[in-house]
Amino acid sequence: MASFCIIVTSSPLESQGCYSAYRFTQAALEAGHSITGVFFYQSGVELANSFQTMLSDELAMYPKWCEIAQKYAFPLQVCVTAANRRGxxxxxDAIQNDTPNLFNLNAPFESVGIGELVSMLNESDRSIQF
Known part of the structure; x- marks a missing residue:
């Protein structure tokens, strides 16, 4: 079986890429493959915003990613630079900005540098970007 590194660069609200990444991850795990981790980059970091609210007729991807990551114990890593640029x-980060109560990135998502992506890529057999 293969191990995959998933890279999500698509906004969860503007395209289907984030949902496709989730479905691929789910299918790969059900088929017996492993996920080294998921790295959210560029507009994909918007998924990690815990303040987002979805309408009743929209698919809420945030809780789905949290659930699958906790069930299968793989990291959800968010590029710190891309995330900070998008608030x-x-x-x-909030403490460093003297706003200790104003943070919206919570576990299981973790704020990391681009070096973590390189490490995940080295540990994986394949990488797929959505």
Missing amino acids: ILSEQ
Whole structure:
């Protein structure tokens, strides 16, 4: 079986890429493959915003990613630079900006540098970008 590194660069609200990444991840795991991790980059970081609210007729991807990552124990890594540019802050980033209560990136999502993506790529057999 193969191990995959999933890279999500698509906005969860503007395209189907984030949903396709989720469905691929789900299918790969059900087929017995492993996921080294998921790296959210560029507009894909918008998924990690815990303040987002969805309308009743829209698919809420945030809880789905949280659930699958916890069930199969793989990391959801968010590029810190791309996230900060889009107003998505971890608790540590909020403290550094003197706004300790204003953070919207929560576990299981984690704020990381681009070096974590390189590590995941090295540990994986394949990478797929959505």
